[in-house]
């Protein structure tokens with residue numbers, strides 16, 4: 001297999017009594033962005049968690065490079081950044097410490113200088129030494145997204161990455177997405193806000 005590929009084949013998601021989505025089919029190759037759309041509670045997070053290898057499909061398959069994702073989760077995780085609904089930061093650590101801890105857990109070697117540079121990129125140059133609990137919601141979101149600048153992974157799965165970002169933040173994030181696509185990265189994301197992306201595929205779930 002020459003280039004990476006993430007594929008869903010007849011994917012089904014069931015929660016409780018509800019069939020959230022049924023027989024979804026899509027394929028992401030380098031430069032592609034999948035935008036998952038739907039109302040609150042329609043199953044977007046459920047789908048993204050499946051694509052991140054964090055939840056099992058109820059039927060159908062997810063393939064990574066042509067093989068079942070569940071049989072190669074470790075390899076897949078090394079290619080993935082998953083950003084969930086929450087910000088996933090430790091409130092008592094500062095942004096730089098959080099970023100270095102996240103990198104260590106992800107098996108990435110990152111120096112304090114590189115972490116500081118990533119935080120500069122997301123506009124937190126002045127705030128990187130403050131405990132997360134002292135940051136605004138938008139600043140926390142930026143600190144959480146700094147991982148995308150710090151380590152290079154092929155697949156970004158992002159659940160509501162725009163939450164709490166201001167206009168400039170949304171613009172900056174859009175540019176980052178474009179750069180990732182131009183480098184051959186793949187993205188699956190959901191957002192209740194408009195985000196202009198290139199090479200987008202749209203999946204709408206729910207009614």
Ligand SMILES: Nc1ncnc2c1ncn2[C@@H]1O[C@H](COP(=O)(O)OP(=O)(O)OP(=O)(O)O)[C@@H](O)[C@H]1O
Pocket residue numbers: 015016020038039040041042043044045046047
């Ligand atoms: N473990 C579970 N057991 C039962 N129902 C669940 C479980 N997990 C999620 N659900 C339900 O599945 C539905 C889809 O949830 P999900 O979080 O995927 O929606 P969403 O589209 O991401 O919503 P939002 O836009 O509000 O973030 C919801 O009705 C939720 O209550």
